[in-house]
Amino acid sequence: MSKDLTEALRRLTEEANGAAKPVESMKNRAAAGAAKSAALNNNGKPASGGGIASPLTEVSFASRTYWADKNYTSTDGLITLVLKPIKRVSLLDANGESVLIDYKSP
Amino acid sequence: MSLPVPDLADVNLLGTPYHGLWRSGAITLPNGSSKSVSVVPLNGASVLIRVPGQPAVSRTTPELAADYTAGMEWRNYALLSGGYYGGAGPLSASDSYAYVLFIDGAKIPWRLRIRRHGTWGEFLVSVCRFGLIDGSTATWSSEYQVTLTMDFWGALYNYGMPGCIAQNTAGTEFVLGNIFVNFSEFQDAMCKVSVTGTVNLAAGNLGLTITATDIEFGTRPNGTTTRHDTVVGACILTSESFYFETMSPGGPTGNLYTRTVVFTDGIKTADNGIPTGSGGAFWVLSGTSSSTSANKIKTRVITNTAKKYVWAAYVEDVLKLTWVEYSRVETYVAPAGIETISGVEYWTFSNGNLTTVSSLKSGIDSTVVVTQSQTDTATSGLDGTFRVDVAAFGADSTDGYDNTTVTTGGANTAYDIVLAGELANGSGGWYSTFLQPLPIASQRSWGNPCVVKVRRDRTGGPETWVFTTQAVVAPNANSVTTSIALASLHASWQPVLNDLRVDSTPICWF
Numbered sequence: 001m002s003k004d005l006t007e008a009l010r011r012l013t014e015e016a017n018g019a020a021k022p023v024e025s026m027k028n029r030a031a032a033g034a035a036k037s038a039a040l041n042n043n044g045k046p047a048s049g050g051g052i053a054s055p056l057t058e059v060s061f062a063s064r065t066y067w068a069d070k071n072y073t074s075t076d077g078l079i080t081l082v083l084k085p086i087k088r089v090s091l092l093d094a095n096g097e098s099v100l101i102d103y104k105s106p
Numbered sequence: 107m108s109l110p111v112p113d114l115a116d117v118n119l120l121g122t123p124y125h126g127l128w129r130s131g132a133i134t135l136p137n138g139s140s141k142s143v144s145v146v147p148l149n150g151a152s153v154l155i156r157v158p159g160q161p162a163v164s165r166t167t168p169e170l171a172a173d174y175t176a177g178m179e180w181r182n183y184a185l186l187s188g189g190y191y192g193g194a195g196p197l198s199a200s201d202s203y204a205y206v207l208f209i210d211g212a213k214i215p216w217r218l219r220i221r222r223h224g225t226w227g228e229f230l231v232s233v234c235r236f237g238l239i240d241g242s243t244a245t246w247s248s249e250y251q252v253t254l255t256m257d258f259w260g261a262l263y264n265y266g267m268p269g270c271i272a273q274n275t276a277g278t279e280f281v282l283g284n285i286f287v288n289f290s291e292f293q294d295a296m297c298k299v300s301v302t303g304t305v306n307l308a309a310g311n312l313g314l315t316i317t318a319t320d321i322e323f324g325t326r327p328n329g330t331t332t333r334h335d336t337v338v339g340a341c342i343l344t345s346e347s348f349y350f351e352t353m354s355p356g357g358p359t360g361n362l363y364t365r366t367v368v369f370t371d372g373i374k375t376a377d378n379g380i381p382t383g384s385g386g387a388f389w390v391l392s393g394t395s396s397s398t399s400a401n402k403i404k405t406r407v408i409t410n411t412a413k414k415y416v417w418a419a420y421v422e423d424v425l426k427l428t429w430v431e432y433s434r435v436e437t438y439v440a441p442a443g444i445e446t447i448s449g450v451e452y453w454t455f456s457n458g459n460l461t462t463v464s465s466l467k468s469g470i471d472s473t474v475v476v477t478q479s480q481t482d483t484a485t486s487g488l489d490g491t492f493r494v495d496v497a498a499f500g501a502d503s504t505d506g507y508d509n510t511t512v513t514t515g516g517a518n519t520a521y522d523i524v525l526a527g528e529l530a531n532g533s534g535g536w537y538s539t540f541l542q543p544l545p546i547a548s549q550r551s552w553g554n555p556c557v558v559k560v561r562r563d564r565t566g567g568p569e570t571w572v573f574t575t576q577a578v579v580a581p582n583a584n585s586v587t588t589s590i591a592l593a594s595l596h597a598s599w600q601p602v603l604n605d606l607r608v609d610s611t612p613i614c615w616f
Contacts, residue, residue: 069108074121074237076184077157078191078215081120082108082240 053094122192123178135177147188147614150598156275189551208277211304261295329516339402402442419555419581466527
């Protein structure tokens with residue numbers, strides 16, 4: 001449906017721009033040979049060259065993964081802060097598509 | 107356990123960067139600005155803590171400028187300020203324990219606490235991890251029974267609890283004092299404790315080796331008497347025999363001879379012998395005489411001292427003890443001469459001079475901070491036992507004699523010592539000047555390393571004591587003159603900057 005509308009808009013635009021073109025007569029549907037074509041839905045793979053729809057929403061806090069603990073010591077040596085550096089954050093885009101962010105190990 | 111990073115930021119620098127003198131609820135930062143501090147230090151004690159090998163903080167010039175603007179200063183050492191670490195704490199509690207901040211062999215910081223056990227000489231030690239931020243709560247370990255000293259345990263019996271007067275930078279050595287249950291004063295018992303090892307919570311001894319030695323306790327013998335005798339010079343006895351020469355027959359020839367015998371300190375040192383006749387002449391004894399002379403002087407110095415340790419502090423890792431000492435030095439100087447007693451001649455030392463110097467000193471380690479003394483002189487004879495027979499001298503009366511004897515004993519209290527060293531104040535009373543600790547925090551915490559130089563005047567018993575403050579002294583002997591009354595006196599010493607401050611309101615270096 002969207003493709004037909006797009007095609008229609010294209011034609012109208014070309015006509016408006018004076019791109020006179022003989023209108024093809026419609027083919028007999030039955031004369032058209034069967035042909036396979038790729039569907040718009042690319043089997044779940046992200047469309048190449050972009051296509052992540054904003055916003056990205058984290059799946060859950062619990063879904064985060066972490067690298068091994070890293071200790072941060074105060075300058076006077078008395079305080080040790082033990083933190084888990086983030087390794088992967090799992091998100092969904094506005095289209096419900098999965099997006100992963102992988103961080104380097106510190 | 108550990109804490110998840112709440113955002114994507116990394117930790118660049120971690121610590122307590124706000125330092126300066128705390129007063130009236132705020133710290134004055136290095137840039138002169140003021141930072142409110144919600145905690146109130148228990149006293150002015152600023153205890154230096156160092157983790158061994160902690161590197162200096164490296165900051166670029168722009169970073170230092172930014173730090174200064176922000177009032178920050180990043181240090182590689184810590185201060186326990188009135189029992190608090192920065193804004194955290196207090197690290198001690200008002201209970202039966204003494205608290206120490208201990209850095210173990212693995213450079214891990216722990217709170218270490220000690221309390222008295224029911225068995226003589228025994229104490230109980232436990233540890234709790236300090237400074238670990240990982241989402242968990244640190245708890246105290248099980249207690250480990252350790253032997254310290256019988257005398258310190260005895261000082262605590264029935265009356266007191268141990269408190270940490272001072273510790274070194276890693277808590278591997280510290281001094282415990284005795285605080286009475288119902289009072290806030292440290293008494294005259296101090297015990298030095300040494301701790302080594304790496305904490306192992308699974309071990310029965312927590313992985314630690316703990317030993318102790320007494321510094322001071324009530325019955326510690328602290329009196330010394332030294333007697334130093336010296337003799338110089340000699341006693342001379344000169345005996346003369348007179349002879350004339352004669353012939354028989356014929357009579358005196360006119361020749362005379364004198365035999366001279368000299369005894370020096372009872373030993374014959376000269377004798378020209380009897381004359382011998384020749385050519386028929388012979389010598390006849392006609393008379394004798396004797397004389398004595400002496401340049402011998404005996405000096406006897408009797409020194410009585412009593413010394414008491416009254417406080418302890420550390421300068422970095424060096425223990426500095428504050429003490430009071432009384433001494434009395436009697437110096438007898440007497441010449442030798444002849445005295446006839448019941449018809450017998452004796453050499454005697456008598457009619458000499460006696461000089462007495464009595465002094466009260468007070469100091470820190472080898473530095474004498476206070477001295478007050480008085481000198482009295484008198485003409486006095488020495489002990490009659492110096493008499494010797496004219497012909498016989500013992501070793502203790504001969505030229506070159508030098509002998510010292512030392513005896514110890516007596517358990518003088520600080521009270522006794524200060525009392526003994528008093529001088530007349532010219533107003534009908536007496537006074538003494540000495541060092542004493544500053545008032546102790548109401549909640550038992552680390553002791554303030556500073557001491558105060560006071561003058562105490564009295565006209566009678568302790569109820570008549572009047573104290574006049576003269577100065578506050580840091581453990582490195584740095585001092586500030588002040589007349590702030592003891593009841594209002596507060597002091598704090600920054601041990602790295604060597605900055606000593608006094609005030610009439612509570613202060614503490616952070």
